[in-house]
Amino acid sequence: MSTRPKRQPALVVRDLVVSYGDSVVLDGVDMTVPRGDVRVIIGGSGSGKTTLVRGILGLTDVAAGTVEVLGEDVSALDESERVRCMRRVGVMFQHAALLGSLTVAENVALPLLEHASYPPEIMREIVRMKLELVGLGDAVHRFPAELSGGMRKRAGIARAMALDPDILFCDEPSAGLDPVTSAELDALILNLKRLFDMTVVIVSHELASIDTVADSLVMLSGGRVIAEGSKAKVRASGLPEVDSFFERLSKGRAVSRTSAADLLLPSHHARKQESQ
Amino acid sequence: MSVSAVQKVESEGFRWVEPEGSTSEHRIWLLSGSLDGSDPQALRQLLSHPKPPPGGSLTIDLAGLELIDTAGAALLVCLWRRGRSRGFDVRATGASEEVAAFLDMYRISGDLPEPPRLPGYIEGLGGSGYELMEATKDALFLAADVTIQAAADLIRPWRLRWAAIVQQCILIGSSALGIIALISFLVGLTLAFQAAFFMQQFGVAVYVAGLTSVSMVREMGPLITAIMVAGRSGSAITSEVATMKVNEEVDALRVMGIPFTEYVAVPKLLALILTLPLLTLMADVAGILGGWIVGTQYLGLAHETWLRGTLDALTPRDIVTSMIKSVTFAWGIGLIGLHYGLRVRGGAQEVGRATTASVVTSIFFIIVAAAAFSILFYVVIP
Incomplete structure (x- = not known):
């Protein structure tokens, strides 16, 4: 409910560095997400989007930098304090990451059982309400294997929302979904954001989805933030990476490679050169 | 009967009062402050507080409520459900626009879905019988399919995937050499000690050589090896095939026109x-x-005595018996591993369950087959 005071930013990332061996995946990333914002992290494959979210959530070891979640520097907290702080954060993983041995309702109840001490009747009702909210009221007793991809993602959102988090992270919510289901999921995220006054951080490269849900964008390229701000500001940045992302222009690898026809058919190559 | 106007709960940020005018039949609750999950005790108290009798009413005044979260909303829904089931009316009044919007977000259906009904004893028995019949049918089809395909490929060996066969041989064979050799050595040692203890008393210790070697070749060798391979390689086959099934790799092979078999x-x-x-x-x-x-x-026997005792007792028939058994065990372990792998439906947990079932069934098969072979070779064709 939108009665919580708006104080410090929901999320502040400062100079975050993540490397796997010699390969630097995030190279000094800075990002500030105000409360109530829907921030979409965009960038090409391998640009470090998912690693950034994993670094923020503490799922990947960071080599340097700090992460402040709701005003608390999580990198400076001990494990129990970190768990307490992260209770205010919900995460929807790319493939929903529902536990296959539990029903949908049991999956949603899991964080409540672990972190809340409500009477069982209220706990059952919360699970029920969350599942109704995401349109899975009829799937309460079904197992994840019995759900479609879109239903699994919605169940993943219901589980992420179980404790009424202040920040919701969604890793590629639209990936692998048909346009209708994807649009429904976008509408659901916007609805949740409006009703719960949540801050939402989304990793996505689905243009339609970005246009619908994003308040602001941050674009990563080569593990660095190259543009950050409102949709209009980022799109107007004039950076070639941003332009090629939004105009869906193939760039770099695809055009720089020599085609098999160029290699095998000298006449074809010569004709192409002439036409250029 | 009227209830006294008392402040029932005052926790940090939350107040609950039953005002004057509230009776045991028509109760009125005034809630104010924050009705949220930060105080589970307050939620518990509200749930357990006396409710109106059937035909009565409970009016919950939310006018003073500043904040509500899902736990608070769930409490109101729980109260509404209780009223519905016990025949008293539950109404909430005076909610601010924000509280109303929050409650409006959740769609509440009248009845909670019933958990799936567990089958009764007879129904369960019938279901298990049907499943067993289906599983047996699948296993027989698979056995026929794979055996015929293997025989056909052996006739046309150029069609075989020799690289895969060699790789599997290395996985199944060379990596198991050490452990099987060690276990067999220790079993032979134990067997000889057991035999020696009794035979020494009758002065026929020289027969320990024959007993040990025949027991090892005809019974223990094939049995120990098969059980070890079932545990190591049978389980590996099941988990590999089951993972392929879960990841739709089996379906991918099918649509590419590549027979899984x-x-x-x-x-x-x-x-x-x-x-x-x-x-x-x-x-x-x-x-x-x-x-x-x-x-x-x-026992202090000479090396020559031991060797002669062994060679006198062992016959080519013993070695042939050992080989027939091991080929049958291999066939069974392979088919059982493949069968359980292919029957997996669902996720990662099913893979583990299938692997366990595969090993247990393989060992059961090996022991039953070993007993059947003993009857065959000692009684039917001695």
């Missing part, structure tokens, strides 16, 4: 059939060596 099943089965007899021979030798240590070191 020829591409995956036959190389594994043939590798087992080639490797298990060789491992069994090695296990036989290791077991006999264990007996030899006991014979020469504990």
Whole structure:
């Protein structure tokens, strides 16, 4: 409910560095997400989007930098304090990451059982309400294997929302979904954001989805933030990476490679050169 | 009967008062502050507080409520459900626009869905019987399919995936050499000690050589090797095939027009059939060596005496029996591993369950088959 005071930013990332061996995946990333914002992290494959979210959530070891979640520097907290702080954060993983041995309702109840001490009747009702909210009221007793991809993602959102988090992270919510289901999921995220006054951080490269849900964008390229701000500001940045992302222009690898026809058919190559 | 106007709960940020005018039949609750999950005790108290009797009413005044979260909303829904089931009316009034919007977000259906009904005893028995019949049918089809395909491929060996077969042989065979040799050696040693203890008393210790070698070659060697391979390789086959099934790799092969049987099943089965007899021979030798240590070191028999005792007792028929058994065990382990792998439906947990079931069934098969072979070779065709 939108009665919580708006104080410090929901999320502040400062100079975050993540490397796997010699390969630097995030190279000094800075990002500030105000409360109530829907921030979409965009960038090409391998640009470090998912690693950034994993670094923020503490799922990947960071080599340097700090992460402040709701005003608390999580990198400076001990494990129990970190768990307490992260209770205010919900995460929807790319493939929903529902536990296959539990029903949908049991999956949603899991964080409540672990972190809340409500009477069982209220706990059952919360699970029920969350599942109704995401349109899975009829799937309460079904197992994840019995759900479609879109239903699994919605169940993943219901589980992420179980404790009424202040920040919701969604890793590629639209990936692998048909346009209708994807649009429904976008509408659901916007609805949740409006009703719960949540801050939402989304990793996505689905243009339609970005246009619908994003308040602001941050674009990563080569593990660095190259543009950050409102949709209009980022799109107007004039950076070639941003332009090629939004105009869906193939760039770099695809055009720089020599085609098999160029290699095998000298006449074809010569004709192409002439036409250029 | 009217209830006294008392402040029922005052926790940090939350107040609950039952004002004057509230009666035990028509109760009025005034809630103010924050109705959220930060105070589970307050929620519990509200739930357990006396409710109106059937035909009565509960009016919850939310006018003073500043904040509500899902736990608070769930409490109101729980109260509404109780009223519905016990026949009293529950109404909330005076909610601010924000509180109303929050409650409006949640769609509440009248009845909670019933959990799936568990089958009764007879129904369960029938279901299990049907499943067993289906599983047996699948297993027989698979056995026929893979065996015929393997036989057909052996007639046309250029069609076989030799690289895959060799790789499987290495996985099944060479990596199991050490452990099977060690276990067989120790079993041979133990067998010889047991025999020596009694035979010494009758002055026929020289027969320990024959007993150990025949026992190892005809019974223990094939049995130990097969059980070890079922545990190591049978389980590996099941988990690999089950993971392929879960990841839709089996379906991918099918749509590409590549028969699963020829591409995956036959190389594994043939590798087992080639490797298990060789491992069994090695296990036989290791077991006999264990007996030899006991014979020469504990019983004090000469090396020549031991060797002569062994060679006199062992016949080519014993070795052929050992090989027939090991080939049958290999065939069974392979088919059981493939069968359980292919029957997996669902996720990661099913893979683990299938693997366990595969190993248990393989060991059961091996022991039943070993007993059947004993009857066959000692009674039917002695």
